[in-house]
Amino acid sequence: MVASGRIPIATGAALEYGDLVAELGRRVGIGLAARGDVRDVTAWARRAEDLGLDSIWVHDSYFERDPITYLSAMAMETRRIGLGAGALNPYTRHPVVVAMTMSALDDLAPRRITLALGSGLPLRLSQMAIPYDDTVARVSESIDQIRRLWSGQPLKLNDKVPPLQPMFQPPHRIPIYIAAYRTPFLDLCGEKADGYLARPAESLPAFQKMHARVLESAATHGRAAGDIDFRGYLLCLFDSSRQEALNRAKREPFVIYMISVLSDISMKRAGFDPALRSQIATAWRAEDYHRAGELIPDELLDAFILCGTVHHVAARANAYHEAGMDVPLLQPILQETAQVEAVLDAAVLYATVRTGVITPTRVAPVPTAPDLALHRGEGRVGAGIARRARGVWEVVRPFSFTASVLPVSVGGAIALSQGRMHWPLFIAALLGALGLHIGTNVINEIYDVRHGIDSITSPRMS
Template identity: 30%
Template sequence: MRFSVRLNNDLPLREYARLARAAEAAGFDQIWVSHDLFLRSAPVLLATMLQATERIAVGSGVLNPYTLHPAEIAMLAATLDELSGGRFLLGLAAGAANFLEWIGVRQERPLGTTRQAIRAIRAVLAGEPVPGWGPEAYLRFPACLVPIYLGAMSPGMLRLAGELADGVLPLLFPPEHFATVAPLIAEGAARAGRSLDEIDLAACVWCSIADDRDEAEAVLRDKIAYYGSAFSPLILERFGLTRADFEAIDRALQVERDPARARRLVTESMLQIGLVGTPEAILPRLERLVEMGARHLSFGPPLGPDPVAAIELLGRAVLPHFGRR
């Protein structure tokens, strides 16, 4: 079994070194940080976490080729890999179309654009020419191939992950969505003559954990309120929801600027998107994931009212349950 922690890039900078050290001490294999627009810059956070740790792998979860050119992504990956002594993991995805619209960027041809980005980044890291780029397009310092993890949710992107990626970061809404995700990745892998066993499939769940259920639930409600309208129709259908169900929440957040009201509008059905409560409360759904074939459990934000305490709780009560001491 493999275990990882995922963080949003919305915390004070000083927190990331502390969180990375806590994850390493708790026995996690990887820690990831997002690069969502208009929050803190993930490259800075990644460097901070790498310099604060010695063993744990640190990954970008995720960069996209629309706001950052593949050449710059390759430069960043090579530099962070050098800084870390080989512990950096490159998380890549097409990004969320509605967030890209904030800055007037259209998410055109997401599958083709992502495929081209993966191939270009690998070529640059390997010192090979990139089709369509000039002969001057090469790194001026030695680099290694960095593992590329694809953030994927749509069937097409999941198949692409199976075809090309070293690992996959599928957001599982709900966690049981793993049963749909794994066959699609396996299909893409088979198309490329690969096996699913060759791919690090991280079962990425949202988890808010604390000894106090109400405190844990409030944090998950805030997360769902912020991102709910960006969920794909496929995800919403699983809960009998539509994007219209999030209109009042969006209005409370964006127009009324009332996060407390937005939190109250999150329904019990919406809460099933993630895991919430004490370690004992979330174990049954995690066990079902493992029964379905998950070999990498990835715990993502909000984690809990106190993220460090949540990481420590997971290390004490959840990882040992699955054999990690």
């Protein structure tokens, strides 16, 4: 490692940095959004590599930041860990541009790059005035075009002009995954993709059905089940207990949004009536986030999001693995340091629970496999009390009390100087002013939360 602390760009030489990376019992990765300080996200990537994780995936978050920039920074600062771009789509990024981009990433991180292609969201594409056509045909065609360019062959897209000739060096093999949930995409995955990437907030029953459909399609096209790798984003939210995490999730606007945009088929596959989603979506569109959160039952959150302690999340990831997900990708709903650290701990716990190789530093010793069963009462009483105390401090805002205490105190000082001080009335006035001030702070907080003005991620949410 160089003196600056940066990792040199990888070459074909021995991975001296990778030699120091721990080996886990089974593969696991994390997913991140293209948001926040690039340097912070890169530091998390280095930490994930140190822990021995399989890969980091960054998805294309509409109207946030560019995921390729984050992946480029990670490629510069790591030596071993896999880097996944997914899901990109052939509408906002032309297949030729995708081929060029992946070739450059492969130069920074040889043999560590993976690409996932999806269809894009119709609403977001419409907001950008991008035409939306036969998405399955477009993605299938894009896979063929990208692979042709990577092989160094010319590509003819317009009969009126000569074919384009790739000027970049052919990359090492870059696997292409399908990242879309409709049945025709599952069939396409079985036909020609290297893997399947499940979207965030996918229920376990839905994944099981999609897994079976992909393998059925693969068999139809003469492919073996082992030819296709299955991965998926698993959204996670951590707290001192499962119930605390569920309560927190219902107050998080992103969670409400994710639930409100679930498709009818996703709801039905998970065993829920789509009418429930419609009610939640109505409240969400009206910006009545408090009402929307009240409408979300715990069972609905459990079906689509991994909520609880590190042990809870590791157990849920294990359930997806047993359903056929080769590499779970744990993704924090709140991309903040504490939640990312919890994701890393859960990932290591999931990957080592059968082998006992590594014990996460912030959780109890690694249990045996049966210990992964969910304990709904799990959680530390002391941690819960401390969190509530911090929450009360934030809501009450004692630092602002000078605005109410000072005027009453000045009035008391004047009365005292004139010999007209009445101590019971002074104390009553002081307590009354403090009570009004506290009440105003609390009401203001409730109003901001219910109307979505504040996105609560602090202890006061409990």
